[in-house]
Amino acid sequence: MSKVYNILVAGVGGQGNLVCGRALADASCAQGLRPVVGQIFGASQRGGSVYTHVRIADHDTGPLIPRGRTDLLLGLEPLETLRAAVDYAGPQTTVILSTMEVRTMATRCEEDRHPSGDEVVDALAAICAKVYAVDAGAALKTIGTARALNAYMLGALAALGTTPLPADNIKASLAEIIPLTGMNLAAFGAGAQDIMDVTPVGRNV
Amino acid sequence: MVKSGLREKLMSGNEAIARGALEAGIGFCSSYPGTPSTEITTTLMKTATEHDIYVEWSVNEKVALEAAAGASWAGVPAICPMKSLGLNVAADFLLNLNLSGTGKGGLVVVVCDDPRGHSSSNEQDSRFYAEAAYLPLLEPATCQQAKDIIPYAFELSRKFEIPVIVRSTTRLSHSRAAVKVGNISKRKWSVTDGLPERLYNVPNPHLRHSDLLEKLEIISQEFEDSEWNSLDSRDSTNLLTVSTGICLRYVEEAIDLLDDNKVGSLGLVTTHPLPKKFLLKAMKDVDNVLFAEEIDPFVEDAIRSLSVNRPSGETPQFHGKRTGNVPAFGEMNTDILMEAIAGIQGVDYEPHDVETLAAVEKARDLLLARSLTFCAACTHRNVYWAIRKVRKKLKGNLVVAGDIGCYSLGIFYDESMNSMQAMGSGIGTACGLGQLGRFGFNSKVVAVAGDSTFFHACIPALVNARHKNADITFVILDNSTTAMTGFQSHPGSGTQAKNESHVSIEKVVNAIGADSVATGDAADIPSVVELLHKTVLKKGLHVIILASVCRLEEQKRVAGYDTEPEVYIDLEECSGEKCRICVDDFGCTAMSWDCEAGHPVILEHLCVRCGACVAVCPHGAIRQR
Numbered sequence A: 001m002s003k004v005y006n007i008l009v010a011g012v013g014g015q016g017n018l019v020c021g022r023a024l025a026d027a028s029c030a031q032g033l034r035p036v037v038g039q040i041f042g043a044s045q046r047g048g049s050v051y052t053h054v055r056i057a058d059h060d061t062g063p064l065i066p067r068g069r070t071d072l073l074l075g076l077e078p079l080e081t082l083r084a085a086v087d088y089a090g091p092q093t094t095v096i097l098s099t100m101e102v103r104t105m106a107t108r109c110e111e112d113r114h115p116s117g118d119e120v121v122d123a124l125a126a127i128c129a130k131v132y133a134v135d136a137g138a139a140l141k142t143i144g145t146a147r148a149l150n151a152y153m154l155g156a157l158a159a160l161g162t163t164p165l166p167a168d169n170i171k172a173s174l175a176e177i178i179p180l181t182g183m184n185l186a187a188f189g190a191g192a193q194d195i196m197d198v199t200p201v202g203r204n205v
Numbered sequence B: 001m002v003k004s005g006l007r008e009k010l011m012s013g014n015e016a017i018a019r020g021a022l023e024a025g026i027g028f029c030s031s032y033p034g035t036p037s038t039e040i041t042t043t044l045m046k047t048a049t050e051h052d053i054y055v056e057w058s059v060n061e062k063v064a065l066e067a068a069a070g071a072s073w074a075g076v077p078a079i080c081p082m083k084s085l086g087l088n089v090a091a092d093f094l095l096n097l098n099l100s101g102t103g104k105g106g107l108v109v110v111v112c113d114d115p116r117g118h119s120s121s122n123e124q125d126s127r128f129y130a131e132a133a134y135l136p137l138l139e140p141a142t143c144q145q146a147k148d149i150i151p152y153a154f155e156l157s158r159k160f161e162i163p164v165i166v167r168s169t170t171r172l173s174h175s176r177a178a179v180k181v182g183n184i185s186k187r188k189w190s191v192t193d194g195l196p197e198r199l200y201n202v203p204n205p206h207l208r209h210s211d212l213l214e215k216l217e218i219i220s221q222e223f224e225d226s227e228w229n230s231l232d233s234r235d236s237t238n239l240l241t242v243s244t245g246i247c248l249r250y251v252e253e254a255i256d257l258l259d260d261n262k263v264g265s266l267g268l269v270t271t272h273p274l275p276k277k278f279l280l281k282a283m284k285d286v287d288n289v290l291f292a293e294e295i296d297p298f299v300e301d302a303i304r305s306l307s308v309n310r311p312s313g314e315t316p317q318f319h320g321k322r323t324g325n326v327p328a329f330g331e332m333n334t335d336i337l338m339e340a341i342a343g344i345q346g347v348d349y350e351p352h353d354v355e356t357l358a359a360v361e362k363a364r365d366l367l368l369a370r371s372l373t374f375c376a377a378c379t380h381r382n383v384y385w386a387i388r389k390v391r392k393k394l395k396g397n398l399v400v401a402g403d404i405g406c407y408s409l410g411i412f413y414d415e416s417m418n419s420m421q422a423m424g425s426g427i428g429t430a431c432g433l434g435q436l437g438r439f440g441f442n443s444k445v446v447a448v449a450g451d452s453t454f455f456h457a458c459i460p461a462l463v464n465a466r467h468k469n470a471d472i473t474f475v476i477l478d479n480s481t482t483a484m485t486g487f488q489s490h491p492g493s494g495t496q497a498k499n500e501s502h503v504s505i506e507k508v509v510n511a512i513g514a515d516s517v518a519t520g521d522a523a524d525i526p527s528v529v530e531l532l533h534k535t536v537l538k539k540g541l542h543v544i545i546l547a548s549v550c551r552l553e554e555q556k557r558v559a560g561y562d563t564e565p566e567v568y569i570d571l572e573e574c575s576g577e578k579c580r581i582c583v584d585d586f587g588c589t590a591m592s593w594d595c596e597a598g599h600p601v602i603l604e605h606l607c608v609r610c611g612a613c614v615a616v617c618p619h620g621a622i623r624q625r
Helices: A017-030 A078-088 A105-109 A117-127 A136-143 A149-160 A167-177 A182-196 B013-023 B038-046 B061-073 B084-100 B128-132 B143-160 B205-224 B247-258 B276-283 B298-306 B334-345 B354-366 B379-393 B406-412 B425-433 B451-467 B505-512 B525-536 B551-557 B581-586
Strands: A005-012 A034-039 A049-057 A072-075 A094-098 A130-134 B008-012 B028-031 B054-057 B078-083 B107-113 B164-169 B176-180 B230-232 B239-244 B263-268 B270-272 B288-292 B317-319 B398-401 B444-450 B473-478 B516-521 B542-547 B567-569 B591-594 B599-602 B622-624
Touching: A005 A017, A005 A078, A017 A034, A017 A049, A017 A149, A017 A167, A017 B008, A017 B176, A049 A078, A072 A078, A072 A149, A078 A094, A078 A117, A078 B354, A094 A117, A094 A149, A117 A130, A117 B354, A130 A149, A130 A182, A136 A149, A136 A182, A149 A167, A149 A182, A167 A182, B008 B013, B008 B143, B013 B038, B013 B107, B013 B143, B013 B164, B028 B038, B028 B061, B038 B054, B038 B078, B054 B061, B061 B078, B061 B084, B061 B107, B078 B084, B084 B107, B084 B128, B084 B205, B107 B143, B128 B164, B128 B270, B143 B164, B143 B176, B143 B205, B205 B276, B239 B247, B239 B276, B239 B298, B239 B334, B247 B263, B247 B288, B247 B334, B263 B276, B270 B298, B276 B298, B288 B298, B288 B334, B298 B317, B379 B398, B379 B406, B379 B473, B379 B525, B398 B425, B406 B444, B425 B444, B425 B451, B444 B451, B444 B525, B451 B473, B451 B505, B473 B505, B473 B525, B505 B516, B505 B542, B516 B525, B525 B542, B567 B599, B581 B591
Parallel strands: A005 A072, A072 A094, A094 A130, B028 B054, B028 B078, B078 B107, B107 B164, B239 B263, B239 B288, B288 B317, B398 B444, B444 B473, B473 B542, B516 B542
Antiparallel strands: A005 A049, A034 A049, A034 B176, B008 B176, B230 B263, B567 B622, B591 B599
16 A cells, blocks of 8 residues: 555534535545545534544545544644544644634633643644644634634645645635635635744654 | 546445445435434435435334335335434334335345444444344445445345345445446336235244245355455465454555554455355464454354354454454444554554653643533523523422433533433333322423424324323424434424425324423523423423524524624623623533633624523623614
8 A cells, every 4th residue: 555645624513624624635536636534423513523534545545544643634623633633643743723712611611721722732742743823713803704714724734735735726626615705715815824924833843 | 646537426425325326226215314324315315306216304214114115015126224223213114024025126224323422322233133134234345335235235135025234334424435436227117016915924924034044045145255245365364354344444554554464354245144155264274363343243243153163273263342352342443453453463563652652641631521512592502591490490300301312412511401312212201200209209300302303203102191191391392403413304394395294293292182282482591491480380291392493504594693683791790700600501602701801702703693691691791782
């Protein structure tokens, strides 16, 4: 078997996780690769953790990334990104992390138990090669919608260019799934721009 | 790089099964939604008109299977997809139909199991139904196979005139991969005149059983050289893995990552009845066999019993769930199998270096559980809030027998729902609880069910409650859709498809004859508290039907909420940290807490301006303008 490129999208139900997975898979198909997408939907969409495994190879693989073997972790929410990293990240992993939190019901009551943004980034940096933390919250506030997080994060991923998928392919595939105009397009562009200004932290920087 | 051909499409396992059904030339599909099986029927329903097939969401899985059998008896190929728990509901009929037969049309039951119970109330391996019903069972390993196997399953069903079970699991049903599609041919079947003979098993069911066992023996022979099963084994192989379903992919990757060329791989798709000779031959010269299957040791046990009384020297050492090499619960994955293979082969395997492992363990300590919760503005939250209020008024003496649906999340909401079992079990268990006053049980008994669940399994229990005068209040949360599984219609849905009729829950309840039937609005918390409190204090059988709203379904219909009056916090009135009732107790996800300022904040992008929280604040600090 030859090399598999593993992308893991981690977030909370309702963040557009499945759309990210679909866009990345379609972009892989567009360049003749054979993606396999593993995901869970159903009850988890009611506010639980949602992971999408996108495995890109020239052959069919199983739907789940083996422990520690994620190449790119697209983190839509800090706590869920950390949870995904514990199970699936390793020294080769690049992380793109949105710092915008979706607090759990419990931590709204017991504030001090929730890890801070810095704690999450530090913990990720200790496991992974490079961690790019992007302030999606600020960008989306400027744009005027919190519902374009997936477009913003895909824009960042496309611009970073560490995956085998060219930015244009990702953009074209996303445009097939959601209307990539107005605020969605602005978010995609903002993500692409913001990531360029981020200094990564991690084991390999 | 393999170019994706024009005829290749990215499909989920469920979409592939639906495509397979179309290529098999089905004419009929009946089903009840249930994760992870739902998208099979959804996909067929979308193209029903184009392909001139009949597709229905039936009232429950038993009726779905009965309807599909009716079609098959009359010559129409029928598919019946369901989730694991659905097969429990349909099993009574299945274990009669197996003996009577399915006639000329062909009937394929697709059951999608949910290892780990991601979206299920239990963890259940449904393959035992194939054994219990003496029926053929096929377990595809990939999305491609999921499509290809359906036409074969129909062939088998027509040839032997019995149902054939195809089993998927969550990771196959919900994973997507490239699938090479075939042609959808012209209709090859026609409806028969009348029905086949002997669609009953009496007076000698044991003889029909004997006939079926004979068929099963012939099918076992047919499976011996089946191309569905695969074997990758060499002379040097000392460990043979035997995998079913998607576990084959995990095994292949585990062998590749461990780079151990002494491990062979047998992928078994025809898991009942077993191809005995094929298996015994494959195992003859290997020292060890490792089983990779989800969830129970189904094939493991069958192969172990096959090997009893075999000549010594021809039976390998078996490793699997019975020996503890792999867990006997939960999902299988590549890591579990890498560890098991490394253990048997006596090699070291560690997924992380020391430094990474330390960092991973440190990160793990920071993690917090994220429990499932009601959506922002979900009216189920309002109802459970009301239940908590009433329970408090009754000094805790109120029990709530719950049911299956989004409202099951009530168990995570201060356990405002006490029990959650099977579809319809809320009102069913309440039938018992409602008789216990005579023994001194002093809690008021409330049963809760949703609208789709009401039609699925609550009606017989409600009749029982009426007939036996159970002392209970039955609350029906009617949001007019099957919300949990993605908004499928049901008999009580507000809008009905052409050729389908509406069935009123209220009329059904009135016909059964509760002592009182009241309707209410779940969006209005104070009125629900009052109605519920007043009702539970009364003796007898009382029903409350609450008009409810699924916000996810609503958001598919309405453009936005900008025209509704905005919800805001009046900081003059808010008691801040001293109170926190709105965030800690009510907990709408559209509200958060500003830690520095010490007061709640409305999350504008999530708030639908329903105003339910206005009534929750004891200080009148939450307002709408």
